[in-house]
Each structure stands twice: as C-alpha cells, then as structure tokens.
Amino acid sequence: MTTGDRVAIDVGGLRMRYGRADVLHDVTFQARHGEVPALLGPNGAGKTTTIEILEGFRARSRGRVQVLGTDPARGDERWRARIGVVLQSWRDHGRWRVRELLAHLGSYYARYSAPGIPRPWDADALIEAVGLAPHAGKKIKTLSGGQRRRLDVAIGLVGRPELLFLDEPTAAFDPQARHEFHDLVLRLVRTGGTTVLLTTHDLAEAEKLADRILVLDGGRVIADGTGAELARRIAGPDEVRWVLGGRRHVEKTEDSTAFARDLFARHGAAVRELEVRRASLEQTYLALVRRAEAATEAPR
Amino acid sequence: MSPFAAVLRAGLSRGLIELRQSFTNGPDLVSHFLWPGLMVAAMFFLRDLPYAGGGLLLGTLALPGILGMNAATGLIAMSQQLTADREDGTLLRARATPHGMPAYLIGKVISVSGGLLADLVIFLVPAVLIVRGLSAGPDAWPTLAWVLGLGLVATLPLGAVLGSAFSGARGQGVVQLLFLAVIGISGIFYPITALPGWLQWAAQLFPVYWMGLGTRSALLPDAAAAIEIGGSWRHLETAGVLGAWAVLGLLVAPAVLRRMARRESGSAVEARRERALQRVG
Numbered sequence: 001m002t003t004g005d006r007v008a009i010d011v012g013g014l015r016m017r018y019g020r021a022d023v024l025h026d027v028t029f030q031a032r033h034g035e036v037p038a039l040l041g042p043n044g045a046g047k048t049t050t051i052e053i054l055e056g057f058r059a060r061s062r063g064r065v066q067v068l069g070t071d072p073a074r075g076d077e078r079w080r081a082r083i084g085v086v087l088q089s090w091r092d093h094g095r096w097r098v099r100e101l102l103a104h105l106g107s108y109y110a111r112y113s114a115p116g117i118p119r120p121w122d123a124d125a126l127i128e129a130v131g132l133a134p135h136a137g138k139k140i141k142t143l144s145g146g147q148r149r150r151l152d153v154a155i156g157l158v159g160r161p162e163l164l165f166l167d168e169p170t171a172a173f174d175p176q177a178r179h180e181f182h183d184l185v186l187r188l189v190r191t192g193g194t195t196v197l198l199t200t201h202d203l204a205e206a207e208k209l210a211d212r213i214l215v216l217d218g219g220r221v222i223a224d225g226t227g228a229e230l231a232r233r234i235a236g237p238d239e240v241r242w243v244l245g246g247r248r249h250v251e252k253t254e255d256s257t258a259f260a261r262d263l264f265a266r267h268g269a270a271v272r273e274l275e276v277r278r279a280s281l282e283q284t285y286l287a288l289v290r291r292a293e294a295a296t297e298a299p300r
Numbered sequence: 301m302s303p304f305a306a307v308l309r310a311g312l313s314r315g316l317i318e319l320r321q322s323f324t325n326g327p328d329l330v331s332h333f334l335w336p337g338l339m340v341a342a343m344f345f346l347r348d349l350p351y352a353g354g355g356l357l358l359g360t361l362a363l364p365g366i367l368g369m370n371a372a373t374g375l376i377a378m379s380q381q382l383t384a385d386r387e388d389g390t391l392l393r394a395r396a397t398p399h400g401m402p403a404y405l406i407g408k409v410i411s412v413s414g415g416l417l418a419d420l421v422i423f424l425v426p427a428v429l430i431v432r433g434l435s436a437g438p439d440a441w442p443t444l445a446w447v448l449g450l451g452l453v454a455t456l457p458l459g460a461v462l463g464s465a466f467s468g469a470r471g472q473g474v475v476q477l478l479f480l481a482v483i484g485i486s487g488i489f490y491p492i493t494a495l496p497g498w499l500q501w502a503a504q505l506f507p508v509y510w511m512g513l514g515t516r517s518a519l520l521p522d523a524a525a526a527i528e529i530g531g532s533w534r535h536l537e538t539a540g541v542l543g544a545w546a547v548l549g550l551l552v553a554p555a556v557l558r559r560m561a562r563r564e565s566g567s568a569v570e571a572r573r574e575r576a577l578q579r580v581g
Binding site for chain 2: 048049051052055057058077078080081083085087088089090091092093094095096100104105107108109110111112155159167
C-alpha cells in the first residue's frame with residue numbers, strides 16, 4: 001500500500017453472515033489518519049455490524065480488516081488504549097459522579113502514554129472541554145440526556161484515542177441538542193487531529209461532521225466521496241425554470257451554467273424569474289438507496 | 301508499574317468507590333439494614349425457645365447459622381449485579397477500556413464481599429446482645445475467618461457464573477428461588493438432623509450448609525456438635541466441600557465470563573434495553 005502507516009482503517013471484502021443471511025456482502029473502504037468518514041445508510045444497512053467489527057466487539061465471517069495496523073479480532077490492550085468508543089445507548093455507572101468516573105477510567109490509560117500523546121486526558125480539563133464543569137460533582141443518573149451524551153463523548157476521549165468510533169451519536173436528539181453536539185464533536189476532533197468513524201442515518205449529520213461519506217446499503221458500500229462529489233457523480237441533471245413571454249418553461253440539463261448563458265444570448269432581457277435547482281445531496285442519497293434496493297430486488 | 305499491579309490497583313479503587321456508594325445512598329442503606337434487621341428480629345423471637353431438651357436454645361443454634369447463610373448471599377448479590385451491569389452497559393464499558401474486564405471483576409469481588417462483611421457486622425452486633433449461650437473463645441475468630449473466607453471464595457465465582465448464564469430479570473428470579481430452596485434445607489434455622497435423610501444429603505451438596513456448620517463450630521460450645529450430622533463439626537469435610545466449590549467456580553468462571561464478555565456489543569446492550577422496555581410497556 002502506497003499510503004503506508006497513514007491508513008487508520010483498512011477494510012477489504014468484509015463479509016458478515018448470520019446463519020444463512022449475509023448482513024455484509026463486500027464492504028471495502030479505507031480511511032486515512034485525521035480523516036472523518038461517515039458510514040451513512042438506512043436502518044438495517046449494516047452500519048452497526050461494520051462498526052462493531054472494527055471496534056473489535058464482533059467477529060467477522062470473512063475479509064481483511066486492519067484498524068490502526070492491527071486486526072481488531074486480535075487487538076490487545078495496547079491497541080484498545082488507542083481507540084475510543086461512543087455508543088448510542090450507554091446508561092452505565094449511574095451511581096458514579098462525573099468527575100469520579102472520568103478520573104477512574106482515565107487511570108486505565110496512564111500506562112499507554114506515547115510520545116506526543118500524554119494519556120489520560122486530565123479529568124478536569126476534559127470536563128471543561130465538553131462543557132460539563134457545572135455538573136462535575138453530580139451523579140451520572142441525574143444528568144439530562146444531552147449532558148449524558150457529553151459525558152459519553154468525554155469517556156470516549158479520556159484515553160486520547162487516535163481513532164474514535166461514534167455510533168449514531170445523535171439518535172433521538174432534538175435539533176438544538178443535535179446542533180450543540182455537532183459543535184462539540186467538531187471542536188474536539190478538529191483540534192486533536194483524531195480520526196473519527198461515524199455512523200448515522202441522518203444525511204445532514206454526515207454532511208456536517210464528516211469530510212467523506214460512505215453510503216452503505218444492503219451490506220455494501222454503494223458510494224464513497226465528499227458530499228459534493230457524490231452529488232456531482234450520481235445526482236441527476238440540474239433543473240432550470242424560467243418565464244418567457246408569459247409562459248413557464250422547465251428544462252433538465254447537465255450543465256445549467258451553459259444553458260443559462262445560451263438562454264440569455266438568445267432572448268436577452270425577456271427571460272424572467274430564472275431559477276436553477278441543483279440536485280441536493282438529499283435527493284442524491286435517496287436516489288442511491290432506491291437504485292441499490294431496486295437492483296437487489298430485481299431477479300439475478 | 302507492571303500490568304498486573306495496575307489492574308489490581310484499578311480494581312481496588314473501583315471496589316472501594318462502589319463500596320462507598322452503596323453506603324451513601326438511601327435505597328442501598330435500607331437494603332443493608334433491612335435483611336440483617338429482619339434476622340435480628342427473628343433472633344429476638346427465637347431467643348427463649350428451647351431445642352429438643354438438650355439445654356440449648358433455638359436462638360443460640362440459629363445465630364451462627366444465619367451468619368453463614370448471610371455470607372452465602374454474596375452469591376446472589378454477585379449474580380444480580382453482573383446481570384444489571386450487563387444490562388446497562390457497564391460490562392461493555394469495561395470491555396472498551398484497556399484491562400477493563402479484570403479490573404471490573406476485582407472491583408466487583410471487593411465491593412460485594414466488603415458490603416457482605418459490613419452486613420455481617422450489622423447483624424452480629426445486636427444479635428449477640430439478644431442471644432445467650434454462645435461460646436466465642438479466642439479460637440472462635442480464626443475459625444470464623446477461614447470458614448467465611450473460604451465460603452466467599454466458594455460462592456462469589458459461582459455467583460458470577462450464574463449471573464452470566466442467567467441474564468435478565470426472569471433468569472435471576474429462578475436463581476433466587478433455587479437459592480432460597482437450598483437455604484430452606486440447609487439447617488440454618490433448625491438443625492438439619494431433623495430433616496429426612498435424602499434432604500440432608502441434598503443439602504450437603506451445596507455450600508450454604510457447610511458455611512452454617514462452620515460458623516456454628518466457631519461460635520457454639522463443643523457439646524452442641526452432638527446434634528450435627530455424625531455428632532461432629534466435621535472441619536475437614538467443610539474445608540473439602542467448600543474448597544471443591546471454590547476450585548470449580550474459579551475454573552469455570554473465567555471461561556464463562558470471557559464468553560459472556562465476548563458477546564457484549566452495542567447492539568446486544570441495545571437489544572436488551574428494547575426487551576426491557578417492552579416488558580415495562
């Protein structure tokens with residue numbers, strides 16, 4: 001591999017089979033250090049299965065998986081110390097206090113400091129960073145939903161991971177809480193250079209947090225690129241609407257800029273109410289999933 | 301620091317934190333005092349009842365046995381806490397942390413056995429004021445120490461195995477019911493020699509009877525051995541049976557716990573949560 005040790009996640013031909021059903025058919029992708037890819041897909045697409053295999057929580061049926069240069073199925077404690085995990089539904093340690101738990105869990109990482117990566121993250125500094133300072137002495141079960149998620153992120157980060165897994169981080173959030181959470185993750189991640197693998201079924205979340213989107217559907221990666229790339233590559237033509245001489249016109253075109261230039265060249269100021277609608281990423285995503293599902297249902 | 305020392309230290313600090321928590325919140329404090337309190341009340345009503353005319357009082361006979369039985373309830377506590385920690389994701393958190401699992405287990409053993417010892421004292425102090433006829437000489441304490449110590453090593457790993465094997469509220473209900481049945485035939489409240497022979501045999505298979513016998517041997521006058529099976533305190537057999545359970549538990553527990561831990565994942569925790577919500581709703 002040309003990128004060598006700069007690859008944080010390397011997945012090739014990953015398959016997962018439960019009984020007779022294949023949940024993952026052939027998942028292949030790579031992520032470089034410092035990158036923030038999102039696994040986007042509808043429920044049941046295989047996102048959680050994929051991330052659990054990468055986290056080392058689940059054995060795979062077949063395929064190549066390397067996470068930070070190690071096969072997660074054989075990851076030792078040193079490897080574990082370089083990884084942070086934030087799941088969607090932690091309710092653990094309800095009787096512990098916020099500061100107490102972070103300091104305790106942090107102590108497990110003290111042996112794993114590396115050059116330039118002092119471990120763990122100081123509990124008070126971390127509490128400050130995730131905005132829980134007013135709640136540091138509270139029992140965890142008394143935290144609100146949003147505060148609890150901040151704590152979950154703090155626990156995921158306490159060992160200063162080189163790679164952080166965020167599994168559906170804002171499922172069941174209201175828009176305000178989601179917005180705050182996104183800002184928190186972006187701030188922590190962008191400053192630390194941490195690689196983050198995110199799963200979500202929320203396209204807007206993927207677009208906001210991730211610098212690359214992998215669309216997973218039916219156990220396969222069906223698209224891989226930045227939001228703009230995906231829209232350009234797969235999206236249908238742009239739609240141009242205008243009014244000329246009292247009549248409405250609608251035209252689909254691959255190159256809306258050239259089309260508009262041509263329109264003005266021919267009709268000049270007579271063109272009114274010009275509108276250009278670019279294919280949105282949302283339409284792209286829906287089209288992708290529809291197409292993939294139609295392909296699966298068609299007889300093979 | 302070697303990995304082993306680090307794990308030990310993390311486990312110790314975990315255990316002490318959990319222990320402190322269980323003595324600084326209302327519901328836990330109630331449970332710490334309720335069971336010993338009920339047993340003290342039982343002592344109060346048994347204190348003057350004579351047993352069979354041998355000059356011994358029923359309360360005197362029962363007190364040491366209750367002590368042994370209470371120690372054996374560590375099995376239930378262990379099993380329940382493991383199930384609860386699995387359900388709320390504590391175990392998965394341990395799995396996601398380097399050396400988290402062994403530290404979790406060490407912590408659990410410390411907090412459960414520490415809580416248990418506290419409960420024993422909570423029971424013992426008022427109970428000895430109510431009951432007469434105990435013979436707690438200087439050799440009583442070493443005997444008590446090894447019986448309770450070995451008893452804990454025999455029962456806690458077993459509790460961990462049952463907690464991993466029977467997950468969920470229903471499974472735990474079954475475990476508790478069986479445990480109560482074993483207590484019922486173990487000669488705690490009434491001498492086992494009053495039971496039919498086959499029940500005596502059954503009771504002697506389990507640790508509860510032997511823990512009660514051992515604590516009686518520590519706190520009762522030697523003459524009281526006459527009403528035990530074989531008319532003896534049978535220290536050798538006690539050590540043998542409890543030792544066998546300890547070895548079995550320590551051999552089986554790591555494998556069972558490892559298997560359980562391997563199956564923990566986010567979706568497993570999520571699925572259990574969904575099931576729990578369905579039960580409630």
